[in-house]
Amino acid sequence: MKRTEPFEMYQPTSLKEASRLLKEKGPGGRFLAGGTDLVIAMKEKGLVPKYVVDLKRLPGLTGIHENKDGRITIGALTTMREIETSPVLTKKYPFLCQSAAEVGSIQIRNRATVGGNMSNATPSADVAPSLIALQAKTTIASAAGERTVALEEFFRGPGQNVMSTDEILTEVTIPKTSSRLVGEYIKFSPREMMDLAYVGVAVVYTLGEKEKTCEAVHIVLGAVAPTPIRAKKAEDALEGQILSEALAEKVGALAAEEAKPISDVRSSAEYRRAMVGAMTKRALLNAAVGPAKSWVERRDRRY
Amino acid sequence: MAELTVVGKPVTRVDANEKVTGEAIYGYDLVLPNMLYGKTLFSTKAHARIKRISTEKAKAFPGVVAVVTGADVPWTHGESIKDKPFLAQGKVRFIGEPVAAVAAEDEDIAQAAVKLIEVEYEDLPVYVDPEEACKSGAVAIHEDFPKYRKVDFIVPGAHANIAEHFKLRTGDVAQGFKESDLVLEEKYFVPMIQHAAMEPHSAHAQFDKETGRLTIWVANDAPFRALHEIAEALGMPKEKIRFINPLQGGGFGSKGGLKVEPIAVALAFHTNGRPVRVKFNREETFISTLTRHEAVVYSKTGVKKDGTLMAREMTIYWGAGAYAEKSPTVCIRGSLPAPGPYRIPHVKVDGYAVYTNKPVAGSYRGYGIPQGAWAGEQQMDEIAKRLDMDAVEIRLKNIFVEGDISYWGEQLHAVGLKETLTKATEAIEWGNKPHQIKPGVKNGKGFACIQKPTRSPTTSAAGVMVNTKGDITVLAGTVEIGQGCNTILSQVAAEELKVPMAKVQMHPLDTDVIPYDASTTSSRSTYHMGNAVRRASIHAREQIMEAASPMLEAKTQDLDCVDGKVFLKDQPQMALTLGEVVRRKFGPEGVVRGDGSYTYEIGKDLDLETGHSDHASAFYMYATQAAEVEVDEDSGRIRILRMSAAHDVGKAINPLNCVAQIEGGVVMGIGSALHEEMVIDQTGKVRNPSFLDYHLVTSLDTPELISIIVECAEPEGPYGAKGLGEPGLAPTPAAIGNAVADALGIRIYDLPLKPENVYWAIQNKKKKDAA
Numbered sequence A: 001m002k003r004t005e006p007f008e009m010y011q012p013t014s015l016k017e018a019s020r021l022l023k024e025k026g027p028g029g030r031f032l033a034g035g036t037d038l039v040i041a042m043k044e045k046g047l048v049p050k051y052v053v054d055l056k057r058l059p060g061l062t063g064i065h066e067n068k069d070g071r072i073t074i075g076a077l078t079t080m081r082e083i084e085t086s087p088v089l090t091k092k093y094p095f096l097c098q099s100a101a102e103v104g105s106i107q108i109r110n111r112a113t114v115g116g117n118m119s120n121a122t123p124s125a126d127v128a129p130s131l132i133a134l135q136a137k138t139t140i141a142s143a144a145g146e147r148t149v150a151l152e153e154f155f156r157g158p159g160q161n162v163m164s165t166d167e168i169l170t171e172v173t174i175p176k177t178s179s180r181l182v183g184e185y186i187k188f189s190p191r192e193m194m195d196l197a198y199v200g201v202a203v204v205y206t207l208g209e210k211e212k213t214c215e216a217v218h219i220v221l222g223a224v225a226p227t228p229i230r231a232k233k234a235e236d237a238l239e240g241q242i243l244s245e246a247l248a249e250k251v252g253a254l255a256a257e258e259a260k261p262i263s264d265v266r267s268s269a270e271y272r273r274a275m276v277g278a279m280t281k282r283a284l285l286n287a288a289v290g291p292a293k294s295w296v297e298r299r300d301r302r303y
Numbered sequence B: 001m002a003e004l005t006v007v008g009k010p011v012t013r014v015d016a017n018e019k020v021t022g023e024a025i026y027g028y029d030l031v032l033p034n035m036l037y038g039k040t041l042f043s044t045k046a047h048a049r050i051k052r053i054s055t056e057k058a059k060a061f062p063g064v065v066a067v068v069t070g071a072d073v074p075w076t077h078g079e080s081i082k083d084k085p086f087l088a089q090g091k092v093r094f095i096g097e098p099v100a101a102v103a104a105e106d107e108d109i110a111q112a113a114v115k116l117i118e119v120e121y122e123d124l125p126v127y128v129d130p131e132e133a134c135k136s137g138a139v140a141i142h143e144d145f146p147k148y149r150k151v152d153f154i155v156p157g158a159h160a161n162i163a164e165h166f167k168l169r170t171g172d173v174a175q176g177f178k179e180s181d182l183v184l185e186e187k188y189f190v191p192m193i194q195h196a197a198m199e200p201h202s203a204h205a206q207f208d209k210e211t212g213r214l215t216i217w218v219a220n221d222a223p224f225r226a227l228h229e230i231a232e233a234l235g236m237p238k239e240k241i242r243f244i245n246p247l248q249g250g251g252f253g254s255k256g257g258l259k260v261e262p263i264a265v266a267l268a269f270h271t272n273g274r275p276v277r278v279k280f281n282r283e284e285t286f287i288s289t290l291t292r293h294e295a296v297v298y299s300k301t302g303v304k305k306d307g308t309l310m311a312r313e314m315t316i317y318w319g320a321g322a323y324a325e326k327s328p329t330v331c332i333r334g335s336l337p338a339p340g341p342y343r344i345p346h347v348k349v350d351g352y353a354v355y356t357n358k359p360v361a362g363s364y365r366g367y368g369i370p371q372g373a374w375a376g377e378q379q380m381d382e383i384a385k386r387l388d389m390d391a392v393e394i395r396l397k398n399i400f401v402e403g404d405i406s407y408w409g410e411q412l413h414a415v416g417l418k419e420t421l422t423k424a425t426e427a428i429e430w431g432n433k434p435h436q437i438k439p440g441v442k443n444g445k446g447f448a449c450i451q452k453p454t455r456s457p458t459t460s461a462a463g464v465m466v467n468t469k470g471d472i473t474v475l476a477g478t479v480e481i482g483q484g485c486n487t488i489l490s491q492v493a494a495e496e497l498k499v500p501m502a503k504v505q506m507h508p509l510d511t512d513v514i515p516y517d518a519s520t521t522s523s524r525s526t527y528h529m530g531n532a533v534r535r536a537s538i539h540a541r542e543q544i545m546e547a548a549s550p551m552l553e554a555k556t557q558d559l560d561c562v563d564g565k566v567f568l569k570d571q572p573q574m575a576l577t578l579g580e581v582v583r584r585k586f587g588p589e590g591v592v593r594g595d596g597s598y599t600y601e602i603g604k605d606l607d608l609e610t611g612h613s614d615h616a617s618a619f620y621m622y623a624t625q626a627a628e629v630e631v632d633e634d635s636g637r638i639r640i641l642r643m644s645a646a647h648d649v650g651k652a653i654n655p656l657n658c659v660a661q662i663e664g665g666v667v668m669g670i671g672s673a674l675h676e677e678m679v680i681d682q683t684g685k686v687r688n689p690s691f692l693d694y695h696l697v698t699s700l701d702t703p704e705l706i707s708i709i710v711e712c713a714e715p716e717g718p719y720g721a722k723g724l725g726e727p728g729l730a731p732t733p734a735a736i737g738n739a740v741a742d743a744l745g746i747r748i749y750d751l752p753l754k755p756e757n758v759y760w761a762i763q764n765k766k767k768k769d770a771a
């Protein structure tokens, strides 16, 4: 690994100070969270930021809070490991913990933050599909104030998001959901761990009270388009229906049609498309069965 | 033989502590006083003439001490074919070939200066496929090939791009096929892969004008051979060159020959006596050092209905990359046993080492055996299936056993193959059909057998010193590449001198003081250097016994040694410590030195027309590995559930170390089976030169491993030992391939068995079945 070019670094202790810094210094700066994307970009990919603003001293940006109204807010600096092991999330949204657990290794997850994963906007970002499927919203702050953007609208392309350079992602909020909500995330890659998703599929739906119909279906695909995308035709095909293996297969096939994968050194577009179908089907069926209880079970269920 | 006290015991590695605490200094860590930092400019063209190089801007850059190009260093080197320039001469032959180098006060300056060097190229046709590269009409990648100096066993091929053509001729294959009831002919492919040692490559060099001496610090696996190659290239007397070997952070074959050394040496002649360090990063190591040969293997086999092998004909194209490196010997030693460890009356093998415009290929743990086994062992299973025979049964009918004459004309002894076959297959309950539990997931079992020769003939020499404290220092040129040789050789010295392990230490490796050793390659060290250290230890012990004889007033034959003491056999209380004997004989600073060497005496040289030899190898290693796998039909993803590996090691000098070697080998073999491939496009560019897209297996991808040690003693080996370093991964891909074929009923001919490749094979079969 190369040494980085010399750079200036700031460690503001309030949001105000941070945005003032950005105003003064002008464009070309970068925020630093866990650094698992940024530092590598600087050391290996020739990124030379004019200056770096460390967000880790800003108060109130970490932690997972369950609000009285049922919303859950996750601070942007919350690590993947915290999400993975959070008792609140494990109980309510085990598949979200599962998607965080798919990131890199424990060492990486102890540093990597959810805000970094979103802001970096890699199409294969592992936590994005589950959060979009939960209809999460982002809170974005700057000197000018705060705004809220649905995570589904947040991504603009590989490495691109809706934030301007002086905006900071402060938190991600999951709206109140039904107690009958189920979900699953499957990361498909050749290795068990330490791999990028070739395909990521998150499915979330609410089971009807009596008839086990699938309602409020959300199917979100990662790594098969310039941004994470919803497979809306597939969602529609399942909406209000009772899940069966044949239906899961059909919904998977629709999701595969909606994917826009590319061919690269890792795999061909055709294979990625086929895997969207297979993994969507599997995720839908797994969600109905309930969450995996252990890593081994999670691994076995990918097959 | 007296009972062994240290040899054969699971002794903890002598270097365990320094390595797990991070204290060990590897070649890559080394910092020398007043050192300069070197950086290399690599070719961006796979095949091109160099029209112009301008270095003015780089030379003028502040902090730059030297800039060198091919014009400054007109030397070439090569182990068996002298074809590789220190820096490109007039043309480049692969992307990653060193073209120029800079030495500067720090690494950033060197890197910035390298970017200022301008090179103008004129493109030439690029060959990325070894079969294409030797078709008539293909231009010569080395125009001067006929003029290169070559060692005498090289047989160039009919085409200018064939660096070596190995021939094996036994019986008459046409006749054999005629007499067969079933003849099967298939094409297999093994891609180019990377050694992926944890430590990337580096070298340090210093030239002292006053003494005319050149010193090179490098974790090379064969310092004496590298020294010879440098001396020969530079036309310098060997005494003027010194190699100092720091610890090596793994090499797996990639750190033999000359890699970074020529660049460091080229710079060292232009730095006014200051040492230069050249360190490659991972990408540079990927594209510019060494790879394992891609191989196209055509295999045709004829059998009788009862499974008796009649004839086997194999044609193997070994993709050598742009320079010959060890390709000729990989071609010879990989092609010779490619037909497998079987009695076959009619055999014909043609092995071609073919130049291409890809990164250089050379030695890689297994030295050509995995490629042959991938084809041969899968074809054995396919034959068994067509004959409706059990895969074990067909092997048992044909495998080499004690006293067999091999198809290359050598009578075999110490053949532990059958035991490995039985034990490895039993360990995965071969007879029991695998359970099919999950829908859409298919289970299967498979195995593969191999036989591996070692580089022969070769020599190892060693010294053993005993001081007045009774401390033992072993001087041996075997390189600790992570394989555990320092532990094994210490055990041998401790055994023969009857001292505790803690009394023995290994001398650092420096060619100025260490006796000659051929190389730390080819699984040869335990056998060759083990013998040399054993002899040197016995020599030292005899001198001590002789010195002790008058001191204890006894004849030497009445003396014995145990626990660091010499004593009278019938009066054990009459004893002297080894140190005391040395002190009384030679004074307080005295040392007793024993010397020993071992050379395997070869019989007749390999016959270049028939490939026959009555002693092709000092010993042979035999192994069988068996795998149980699960294949997800919807994704093509393979999971290995368990794997057994039975290896005939002759004698396990350290069973713990043997298991570690087997496990390490199998894990590496699983990577090459399931994931690893260097993706190289039509322009010769490596598309995945990093661990992001070049997938090694992780601990989570590793199945239950069952290591089995088989001991079929080799009479010439120390305590009966053979070797073990390489075979650990040789049968692995073929065993997995056979298990996958068993699971799916589909034979996959090309490695790696990555999910996508398996998926399309399944889809194609579905389409065929539907039609």
Ligand SMILES: Cc1cc2nc3c(=O)[nH]c(=O)nc-3n(C[C@H](O)[C@H](O)[C@H](O)COP(=O)(O)OP(=O)(O)OC[C@H]3O[C@@H](n4cnc5c(N)ncnc54)[C@H](O)[C@@H]3O)c2cc1C
Residues within 6 Å of the ligand: A030, A031, A032, A033, A034, A035, A036, A037, A038, A039, A040, A055, A076, A077, A102, A103, A104, A105, A108, A111, A112, A113, A114, A115, A116, A117, A118, A119, A120, A124, A125, A126, A127, A167, A168, A169, A170, A194, A195, A196, A197
């Ligand atoms: C070995 C390894 C394995 C990995 N494996 C995976 C994997 O399996 N799956 C996966 O999805 N990712 C993986 N990653 C990528 C990375 O770990 C994640 O994307 C991680 O979540 C990034 O978070 P971070 O806090 O480290 O971000 P940083 O590197 O600190 O920042 C990333 C980018 O986001 C910006 N940024 C960060 N926080 C904010 C904020 N609050 N507001 C505005 N901008 C912000 C930064 O300026 C920077 O441009 C891996 C990385 C490594 C090194």
